[in-house]
Amino acid sequence: MAQVHQFDAIVVGAGGAGLMAALYASRGIKTAVISKLYPTRSHTGTAQGGIGAALGNLEPDSWEWHAFDTVKGSDYLGDQNAAKVLATEAIDAVIELELMGLPFDRTEEGRISQRRFGGHTNNETKQPVRRACHSADRTGHMILQTLYQNCIKENVTFFDEFHVVDLIMNGDRPAGVVAVEIDSGELHVFQAKAITFATGGWGRIWQTTSNAHTLTGDATAIWLRRGLPLEDLEFFQFHPTGLYPIGVLITEGVRGEGGVLINDRGERFMERYAPTIKDLASRDVVSRAIYLEIRDGRGIKGKDYVHLDVRPETVNRYLAEAGEERRLTAEDVINKLPDILDFTKTYAGVDPVKQPIPIQPTAHYAMGGIPTNLNAEVIRDGSETVIPGLYAAGEVACVSVHGANRLGTNSLTDLVVFGRRAGQQMLDYCKNADFVALPDNPTAEVEAELDRIRNASGSVRGIEIRKKMRKVMMDHVGVFRTEDGIQKALDTIRQLQDDFRNNLSIDDHGYRYNSDMLEAWELGALLDTAEATALAALERKESRGAHSREDFPKRDDENYLAHTMIYSEAGKLAVRFDRPVDLSLGYEPKERVY
Amino acid sequence: MKVTLRIRRFNPETDQKPYWGDYTLDGVEPTNSVLELIHRVKWEQDGTLTLRRSCAHGVCGSDAMRVNGVNRLACKILMDGIGVKDGDTIQLEPILGLPVIKDLVVDFEPFFDHYRAVMPYFVPATPPPADGRERIQSQAEREVFDDTTKCILCACCTTSCPSFWASGKYVGPAAIVQAHRFIFDSRDGAAKERLNILAEPDGVWRCRTIFNCTPACPRDIEVTRAIGEVKLAIKRAE
Ligand SMILES: Cc1cc2nc3c(=O)[nH]c(=O)nc-3n(C[C@H](O)[C@H](O)[C@H](O)COP(=O)(O)OP(=O)(O)OC[C@H]3O[C@@H](n4cnc5c(N)ncnc54)[C@H](O)[C@@H]3O)c2cc1C
Numbered sequence: 001m002a003q004v005h006q007f008d009a010i011v012v013g014a015g016g017a018g019l020m021a022a023l024y025a026s027r028g029i030k031t032a033v034i035s036k037l038y039p040t041r042s043h044t045g046t047a048q049g050g051i052g053a054a055l056g057n058l059e060p061d062s063w064e065w066h067a068f069d070t071v072k073g074s075d076y077l078g079d080q081n082a083a084k085v086l087a088t089e090a091i092d093a094v095i096e097l098e099l100m101g102l103p104f105d106r107t108e109e110g111r112i113s114q115r116r117f118g119g120h121t122n123n124e125t126k127q128p129v130r131r132a133c134h135s136a137d138r139t140g141h142m143i144l145q146t147l148y149q150n151c152i153k154e155n156v157t158f159f160d161e162f163h164v165v166d167l168i169m170n171g172d173r174p175a176g177v178v179a180v181e182i183d184s185g186e187l188h189v190f191q192a193k194a195i196t197f198a199t200g201g202w203g204r205i206w207q208t209t210s211n212a213h214t215l216t217g218d219a220t221a222i223w224l225r226r227g228l229p230l231e232d233l234e235f236f237q238f239h240p241t242g243l244y245p246i247g248v249l250i251t252e253g254v255r256g257e258g259g260v261l262i263n264d265r266g267e268r269f270m271e272r273y274a275p276t277i278k279d280l281a282s283r284d285v286v287s288r289a290i291y292l293e294i295r296d297g298r299g300i301k302g303k304d305y306v307h308l309d310v311r312p313e314t315v316n317r318y319l320a321e322a323g324e325e326r327r328l329t330a331e332d333v334i335n336k337l338p339d340i341l342d343f344t345k346t347y348a349g350v351d352p353v354k355q356p357i358p359i360q361p362t363a364h365y366a367m368g369g370i371p372t373n374l375n376a377e378v379i380r381d382g383s384e385t386v387i388p389g390l391y392a393a394g395e396v397a398c399v400s401v402h403g404a405n406r407l408g409t410n411s412l413t414d415l416v417v418f419g420r421r422a423g424q425q426m427l428d429y430c431k432n433a434d435f436v437a438l439p440d441n442p443t444a445e446v447e448a449e450l451d452r453i454r455n456a457s458g459s460v461r462g463i464e465i466r467k468k469m470r471k472v473m474m475d476h477v478g479v480f481r482t483e484d485g486i487q488k489a490l491d492t493i494r495q496l497q498d499d500f501r502n503n504l505s506i507d508d509h510g511y512r513y514n515s516d517m518l519e520a521w522e523l524g525a526l527l528d529t530a531e532a533t534a535l536a537a538l539e540r541k542e543s544r545g546a547h548s549r550e551d552f553p554k555r556d557d558e559n560y561l562a563h564t565m566i567y568s569e570a571g572k573l574a575v576r577f578d579r580p581v582d583l584s585l586g587y588e589p590k591e592r593v594y
Numbered sequence: 595m596k597v598t599l600r601i602r603r604f605n606p607e608t609d610q611k612p613y614w615g616d617y618t619l620d621g622v623e624p625t626n627s628v629l630e631l632i633h634r635v636k637w638e639q640d641g642t643l644t645l646r647r648s649c650a651h652g653v654c655g656s657d658a659m660r661v662n663g664v665n666r667l668a669c670k671i672l673m674d675g676i677g678v679k680d681g682d683t684i685q686l687e688p689i690l691g692l693p694v695i696k697d698l699v700v701d702f703e704p705f706f707d708h709y710r711a712v713m714p715y716f717v718p719a720t721p722p723p724a725d726g727r728e729r730i731q732s733q734a735e736r737e738v739f740d741d742t743t744k745c746i747l748c749a750c751c752t753t754s755c756p757s758f759w760a761s762g763k764y765v766g767p768a769a770i771v772q773a774h775r776f777i778f779d780s781r782d783g784a785a786k787e788r789l790n791i792l793a794e795p796d797g798v799w800r801c802r803t804i805f806n807c808t809p810a811c812p813r814d815i816e817v818t819r820a821i822g823e824v825k826l827a828i829k830r831a832e
């Protein structure tokens with residue numbers, strides 16, 4: 001029989017969003033964080049360039065500009081009320097992080113330093129604005145460390161290396177979660193009045209990705225299995241600059257410091273695609289431009305990559321051309337981008353001060369996920385019916401702030417702003433709420449599935465399934481998409497799901513630290529999330545933000561200015577566009593020009 | 595090229611004691627990381643092989659292990675980086691000084707206990723500014739502790755230290771690095787408490803300046819220097 005624990009509030013996930021929620025909730029109620037990784041291993045720690053907030057420390061800026069840029073960046077699919085919450089609360093949230101001890105880089109006046117990032121502009125001049133607050137190129141590392149340190153200070157309870165594999169529902173109410181204690185392999189039940197999921201993204205669906213091996217869509221799969229809807233999954237961001245060929249991220253901050261993209265002919269091609277802000281256009285725009293350059297044979301040496309050039313002589317030439325006073329020195333590159341230098345030297349043998357960096361787009365960020373309202377409360381349909389006691393925050397959640405395309409630095413902002421809201425909401429909710437009774441034998445279903453995997457003795461190794469999934473999704477549900485391609489991907493994924501269920505082979509039949517079994521379970525989660533993603537991509541017959549249909553190249557506001565809701569009904573997926581987009585700030589959808 | 599991984603194996607459910615397992619891989623590229631090779635063994639040959647990993651690019655601190663006898667992050671060591679040639683063998687073992695759970699996975703709890711013991715969190719010296727804004731810190735003040743903010747708690751330093759091997763009670767280099775990060779932060783007010791903790795018998799004075807820790811750090815933190823600065827601060831405070 002599984003061990004049962006009881007807490008007022010449970011947070012699943014110990015990245016930026018989870019830790020922020022836990023800090024707030026633990027101030028008043030008995031709270032525990034459950035994480036399959038040690039908290040400091042979470043992927044928030046890899047975020048590089050910065051966290052967006054209109055502090056205006058170096059030049060005029062305002063939350064209105066930040067909100068508008070976010071909406072425009074989202075290709076008008078982001079909810080405008082959510083963009084307002086993000087942009088206004090960002091300022092206070094970043095100050096809060098500093099007051100918690102976060103060592104931001106400093107301006108000459110000793111304030112938080114800020115840099116440029118794609119899509120963030122002065123709305124009057126249309127020029128890039130310095131809005132990304134940074135700590136060298138390890139801003140996410142500093143956020144994760146600072147939040148974890150504060151959790152230690154406040155004695156927050158952690159269950160490290162506990163892998164959550166199910167959400168326990170009693171009727172339509174959440175009662176708790178089931179987790180595998182990785183070390184022992186035993187199941188634990190965590191009963192709670194309030195539960196926040198903050199489990200991050202699922203970039204591992206695609207072949208080339210900036211995402212960690214552990215970003216596997218566990219929560220999205222659990223949602224589908226529990227008959228709960230997901231939102232906007234077809235919008236998955238491909239970041240323009242992944243290091244070629246492995247996909248490790250090279251922050252947009254490199255372009256923020258003046259770096260430019262160059263094709264095989266030595267052209268700064270973004271001048272053609274985004275005449276005003278060029279290399280600092282939104283990510284979807286830049287990734288498509290790179291693909292088109294490569295497709296037209298202008299990749300470097302005809303291969304699948306282009307160059308990101310941050311050599312001071314190149315940068316300064318373009319700065320001079322643009323009539324800017326600012327100049328970049330080799331020292332600036334070394335001081336402001338130390339980790340980038342380390343990555344490019346280690347993984348590509350390239351010194352960015354002397355050589356251009358080979359880059360290609362890399363699967364990076366999930367705009368969609370678990371649908372929530374502005375209070376991080378999970379909703380069960382397009383009319384925003386709340387599931388009391390259930391919350392989601394961070395990359396796994398879809399509020400939706402980011403719509404069809406997220407601006408750089410807005411995810412870290414999202415984590416702290418909505419993580420905080422989730423924590424505060426749990427605190428308020430638990431004051432009057434009771435535990436929902438656990439159903440009989442709450443672990444039965446997932447236990448059977450884990451036993452099936454542990455003892456699987458078919459003929460297909462997980463790696464074969466994983467490789468095929470990642471390739472077909474990269475080829476057909478990537479930067480550019482067509483009906484035929486997506487359908488092919490969907491058919492392949494369904495075939496692979498069948499292999500996974502009926503023909504899997506596993507070597508490790510034990511209990512203790514059985515990562516063979518847990519990786520296979522994660523593969524199942526990836527497959528289910530991939531299926532829902534492909535289906536959503538198939539049904540949205542328009543091009544918007546990161547979802548680019550070659551057979552429907554235009555945005556179609558008449559039919560698709562709405563969120564995609566993916567329902568799981570009796571084991572079958574159904575897509576409906578029944579969650580309207582909030583337009584309350586009055587930004588009318590316009591053509592996006594950068 | 596062909597490369598053999600010789601891996602220290604131990605499964606608590608089936609093995610009385612650890613043993614060496616040899617796994618040969620063909621088609622290894624000079625740009626492959628040790629982590630990629632371990633994954634190939636796990637995914638293609640023996641799924642029971644167990645390790646921790648996540649980010650695969652040297653920032654999450656999951657996959658510290660002994661690679662040919664020295665502490666490294668498996669994801670940050672490439673074949674050409676350690677001069678591996680066709681037919682070579684790479685030896686992989688769990689880091690030393692922490693109990694082995696299974697294969698390359700060790701129990702991190704003692705390591706995190708030491709970390710938690712040094713007050714690894716910000717204790718503000720002053721109340722928040724009345725204007726509701728951030729605290730002011732000059733670029734020069736920020737620079738003083740920059741190096742130690744890079745720590746990812748991978749344990750490469752601590753588990754390379756002979757003093758830590760000799761006594762697991764020693765807080766170890768990583769915990770000192772973490773304390774350094776706050777002791778030298780101009781905004782922090784608890785330097786004294788931390789220095790008192792580190793002046794205890796199991797604190798900094800167990801460091802014999804053997805220097806194993808500095809080359810072991812995958813983040814290029816000058817660990818020995820940070821420890822030296824803490825020692826000096828304790829002496830000054832006496
Ligand atoms: C390389 C890189 C650079 C980036 N740079 C920036 C940037 O400069 N600015 C910006 O705004 N954004 C950036 N992003 C995006 C941003 O970092 C992420 O979106 C964000 O950190 C996600 O945080 P999170 O808290 O939602 O989840 P994560 O930090 O990914 O944490 C997920 C947590 O959930 C836990 N978990 C997952 N599944 C389970 C389970 N089944 N059971 C128990 N626990 C589970 C994990 O252990 C982990 O603790 C970057 C992303 C990448 C990949």
Ligand code: FES
Pocket residue numbers: 646647648649650651652653654655656657667668669670
């Ligand atoms: S896997 Fe993250 S440091 Fe190696």
